[in-house]
Amino acid sequence: MDTEKVTRNKYSEVQRVNIFDNEFMPHVDTMYNFAYRLTFDEDDSKDLVQDTYMKAYRFINSFQQGTNAKAWLYRILKNSFINNFRKKSKQPAKVDYQEVENFYNSDSVDTSATVDLRVETVKDMIGDEVSNALNSLAVDFRTVIILCDLEGFTYEEMAKILDIPIGTVRSRLHRARNLLKQKLKSYASSMGY
């Protein structure tokens, strides 16, 4: 986004190791889980996280000590994911842009906000139903829900991680939630709730 404007630091060897171990490494667990929710594959997740940390170290001089390391790492991971998967599959198979575009351009999405789901039904849902519903969303939608609801990032942080305006974060989240609710609703219906 504004990488050109980022102040470059000159950290010493000791400082670099210090930042890496104290500010980056504590996030390995959550980074791995994020990677897994994007790739659905343990080996890919490991590669993705390793790749992210190697890049983070290589570009450590553009990191401001004491700022949001987690958001920065997420941004690197998300970009690595997009690049790696495009290279790997030669086509964005896991990133269904057509699906995404259709939803973005569809007016009917907003009316689906009225999907009628009852609190009791939601309370009764089990992990499999939730993860199936989440995993069935296009990656862009899945990502905003993970960042917001699971990781608790603010809209502003999400905008930086995803490199999109805050308004887009909001509308994408809105649509993602509607879609998720629809999926949950159809699970509920199929279970006879």
Place this chain on the structure above:
Amino acid sequence: MESVGKGDAKKGCKEFEKCLEILHLMLDSEASKDQEEYLNEHVEGCMTCFEHYEVEKQIRILLQTRLEHKQVPSDLASSIRSKVFE
């Protein structure tokens, strides 16, 4: 597009779209003080929005509590360090 329940949930609230938007902002801790005051007051007299608020809150709880947490491979941290500092 699926149109299950389309329109049904809107019954009883004339400003449903606006409420829904604020409701999400509130649950994401992104609402302004005015928006929060508005919705808190509104749900006391609007069952539709009250129910929606509860459902949305429950979905977030569901996501936070029911999704499987993947155990990180025990060697990942050390392999990252050795790759970076080798």
